[in-house]
Amino acid sequence: MKILVVDDDPRLRDLVRTALKRAGHDVLCAADGTQGLTEARRSTPDLVVLDIGLPEMDGLEVCRRIRQTSQVPILFLTARDDEVDRIVGLELGADDYVSKPFSPRELVARIAAILRRTSGAAPAETRRHGRIALDLSARHCRIDDQPLSLTGTEFQLIAALVGAANRLLSRAELANAVWGAGAQQSDRTMDSHLRNLRRKLAEAGLPDAIETVHGQGMRLGHCG
Template identity: 60%
Template sequence: MTTPQKILVTDDDPQLRDLVSLALTRAGFATITAADGAQALTHAARERPDLIVLDVGLPEMDGFETCKRLRARSDVPILFLTAQDDEIDRILGLELGADDYVTKPFSPRELVARIRAILKRSTGRAAPLLRHGLLELDPAAHRLSVAGTEVDLTGTERQILTHLMASPGQLIARPTLVDRIWGLGSGVSDRTLDSHLRNLRRKLAEAGAPDALRSVHGVGVGLSA
């Protein structure tokens, strides 16, 4: 029997935690719950979940701070729940390393679909080693190295880089890249993609490859020659 993937649900609203946990359990996932950021950090270290659902508006330690602390030690996929349809909050969450976000109120069915999509991007299928310049990406092992130095990426960042490295010398239009990463009709905006690309560029630059990615306005994104 296949072990179900484990989801950590973090929200200070017990009714919402129960609602999300029930939807995930019915979808075949195992769930753990936390009422605040401190509990989330403890459960994440002990239980090693496959994905964390994280509310932005947590008491004491908010979701952004919790995300920063999680990212300091793990690349576990994170999906933010936010009560505000505020673009700044969404962009900040993505800048901190979240993989996606859902705005409250939300449909449990949509949440489950988003979680499945993130997990699919994060795990992926076995793929050959990809090399381009200083970059070496092993999609199967979820490992990127730049000139031999390993670089930690989120699942979404790895997926973006995988598509770019699989098409060296080509520019991929932003809408096409969004469809490949999040799926057709996902409703994900170009700005969400841009936030992930900005994080990816920063990490590559810090590792010694500041010019690895190139963008041509109105054409697309690709790898530098």
């Protein structure tokens, strides 16, 4: 896979580049936000590793601009005390984040998990629920035959809910379906992705598509 690393710390860039190359990836690098945005548009990477605290243009703005034209997976690098930035980043469409300082092995593992979710082969199958149609092989979502632009994580969430039909999914079941059994994801991370998904469904005319039953879980409503 082709991975773009955007970070202004040359030592960290070298560390990440080395770890990703050892994992078999092609790696491109950029030292500031403006250069990172230009490289993302020019090279169409399979995933972007994006620092939040960048010169020229911060990582949040880079993410926002990338999301205007692309659903490429984005993993944020954040400082430990930047909880607000992490939440904002997820709401802008990032797929995951890793806090600094981090283990290169953890970063490589997180990237591998994202790539499995977003580019792994899926059976050629279409699932429907009311006005929602999912193409699992192409990872496309349509509402009334109109495309709905979703990140990889958002697609996994809607696919899990559609697959469960009218059955309630607990938060743990939903997390396992999206990130895999045993994955460590905070409630805030899931809430951010669900909030984004709900907003996009509402903008497509399905404001009450995801129903929450307090203390039990969530499911898709009628969506007719």
